Amino acid sequence: MASKRKGKISGPALLLSILGLVLLALVVIFFAGGGGEKVKRFADANLPKPPETAGGPAATRTVTLFFIADGDDLLHKESREIAAGPTEADEAERALTALVQGSEQGLVSPLPPQTRVRQVFIARDGVATVDFSRDVAEGFPYGSSSELAAVYAVVNTLVYNFKPVKKVVLLVEGAERETLGGHVDLSRAFFPDYSLVAR
Numbered sequence: 001m002a003s004k005r006k007g008k009i010s011g012p013a014l015l016l017s018i019l020g021l022v023l024l025a026l027v028v029i030f031f032a033g034g035g036g037e038k039v040k041r042f043a044d045a046n047l048p049k050p051p052e053t054a055g056g057p058a059a060t061r062t063v064t065l066f067f068i069a070d071g072d073d074l075l076h077k078e079s080r081e082i083a084a085g086p087t088e089a090d091e092a093e094r095a096l097t098a099l100v101q102g103s104e105q106g107l108v109s110p111l112p113p114q115t116r117v118r119q120v121f122i123a124r125d126g127v128a129t130v131d132f133s134r135d136v137a138e139g140f141p142y143g144s145s146s147e148l149a150a151v152y153a154v155v156n157t158l159v160y161n162f163k164p165v166k167k168v169v170l171l172v173e174g175a176e177r178e179t180l181g182g183h184v185d186l187s188r189a190f191f192p193d194y195s196l197v198a199r
Contacts, residue, residue, distance in 0.1 A: 059084040063095045063161045066153040066197065067107035073145045074198040075153055076107050088162050092120040092128065095157055110150040112140045118174070120158075126166030127189055128158050134173050142181025151184050152196050159192040167191045 061084045066075040082094040096117045102109040116133035123129070142150065155168040167189040171177070177186050 061091065063091070063098070064157070065095065065099045065103075066156045066160075067099075067103045068110050068146075068149045068153070069107055069198070072198065073149065073196075075110075075149060075156060075196050076198050078103055078105055078107060080104070088164060089120045089122050092122065092130075092158055092162055092165070093117050095161060096120065096130065096154060099153060099157055110146060110153045111136060122162070122164055126164060127169060128162070128165040128167070129169045129171060130154060130158070131171040131174055137172050137177060137180045140181065142183065144183040147179070147181045147183040149196070150180060151186075151190060152193050155190045156192045156194065156197065 060081045062079055063082055065078050065080050067078055068074070069076050080095075080098050082091060082098060084091065100109055100111045100113065100115045100117065102113065112135050114133075114135040116135065118131040118133055119129075120131075121129045136150075151170065154170065158165045158168050169189045170180075170186050172180075179186055
């Protein structure tokens with residue numbers, strides 16, 4: 001009889017063993033299943049986020065462009081937003097590109113619409129050199145007043161908006177040109193002329 005009693009497990013011990021196995025199984029399921037994922041997601045949520053400015057809107061600045069009107073030979077001011085920086089030469093290129101693209105208020109660009117601004121270089125002595133594509137001169141019927149307006153729309157736009165610029169030289173395809181249409185001598189640097197601007 002004594003040997004039979006030694007081989008049996010008591011009821012409470014058996015119950016504790018079963019509960020222990022169930023608890024172990026629950027722990028394994030928790031860490032191997034969804035519980036571990038919840039912990040991971042919570043940890044990810046607390047990581048530092050990249051700064052908002054990285055994907056924010058680009059900085060802009062307001063410039064004044066000079067267009068012509070149908071009713072007179074004067075230049076008329078129009079404000080425009082352009083992308084800012086990184087250099088004033090870059091901003092000057094954007095301002096002139098906006099001038100070529102035309103007015104948003106019913107005015108007229110004095111430059112042919114196919115004209116491309118190839119480069120703007122601003123020297124330390126205040127001379128801005130603007131290099132246009134050949135479209136600025138070829139195939140466009142300038143009269144004397146429209147050619148004068150084209151030159152001073154460019155010159156006034158640059159000097160009015162960009163403090164380092166004092167005067168402007170115009171090139172076509174990287175080279176000097178006598179005139180755009182036979183009227184205005186381009187062999188010199190131009191100072192602005194605000195007497196051509198409508199009051």
